[in-house]
Ligand SMILES: O=C(O)C1=C[C@@H](OP(=O)(O)O)[C@@H](O)[C@H](O)C1
């Protein structure tokens with residue numbers, strides 16, 4: 145069922161403090177690492193959303209015990225081993241479809257994977273071929289596929305073309321310590337020499353593995369070595385989701401207001417931290433202090449020419465801002481977004497142009513030129529970040545309707561509530577229930 149939503153228009157500068165829920169990327173890594181650890185683990189501040197619930201359901205289907213206490217603390221125990229003869233629903237979650245199969249090879253029987261209709265289009269073959277090279281038997285090259293697990297995995301060295309997604313590398317590294325020979329992953333794009341996108345996400349993987357006592361060598365460019373050994377039990381404290389914070393910070397940028405997101409980590413591997421630099425270049429004042437990250441918007445927003453290769457996740461937010469800026473923008477280095485929840489480059493260009501804007505797809509990104517926007521329907525394409533981009537545009541353009549705001553449940557089910565509260569003149573502080 146889709147939920148149409150009239151995006152509220154700001155009646156003046158937005159002033160608010162918005163607490164955002166935990167990071168999807170950290171939550172799903174922590175859940176998996178806890179499941180593969182010797183004595184289980186727990187997560188404080190974990191995100192509850194469709195993607196993280198899918199990860200929990202996947203682990204439960206593999207026989208892992210996952211309990212969620214009243215205070216939201218998630219306890220995970222996979223010490224009894226992973227069970228086969230199971231089914232995993234990946235939904236549209238890249239972190240489930242790319243991270244769980246490398247763990248499922250350790251189960252004691254077949255594990256079948258499937259997902260949403262569009263998930264069947266998302267690139268998977270690189271991971272599946274890599275697992276075959278490392279000793280797994282798998283039928284299928286995209287969703288749906290079956291991992292014929294035998295209880296152990298040889299591991300060793302594998303060369304992959306990870307230019308379509310950093311998740312191919314992260315998935316192999318997260319489970320690699322549990323393979324007999326560990327794993328060494330090399331990136332090599334034979335055809336075009338394209339680099340791995342979203343490198344902060346691989347740094348997140350490496351950092352979290354090290355925090356769980358796993359030896360990782362990433363000293364050579366494009367090569368990661370995970371030594372075999374136990375994954376330690378620990379308590380994971382999940383940072384706020386900085387990518388999901390960006391639409392709220394964008395509200396300050398668009399309206400010349402001031403928005404603070406508390407709990408902004410001083411040292412993080414989250415790609416979302418990159419928004420500070422981009423907003424500064426667009427004319428905002430951005431400060432990080434003990435209070436959090438505060439963005440003060442300018443009277444008029446400047447366009448920006450920016451390489452988004454490392455921070456592709458932020459593209460829908462930045463494209464929405466660019467459509468409202470007073471000078472042209474060029475977003476580069478993001479051809480891989482064509483394999484995200486939807487083809488994000490096509491979707492953004494179509495939706496901006498559908499409201500009278502001027503966005504053009506390039507080979508590796510978007511060029512967005514200022515043009516007056518008008519009321520109309522903004523399509524979400526089952527993509528949470530397309531929906532939130534529509535909300536940003538709606539702040540400045542009256543009569544924008546997002547055709548399915550429900551897609552924000554992928555990583556932020558409370559989005560409509562938080563957005564409305566941020567805009568409510570009587571509310572200055574907004575807490576997430578998530
Ligand atoms: O590892 C992760 O948690 C993610 C990696 C990135 O994927 P890509 O490398 O496919 O862009 C990012 O866009 C995605 O939202 C989450």
Ligand SMILES: C=C(OP(=O)(O)O)C(=O)O
Pocket residue numbers: 236237238239457484485529555
């Ligand atoms: C690309 C994204 O998600 P996924 O983890 O499904 O790849 C995203 O959240 O922007």
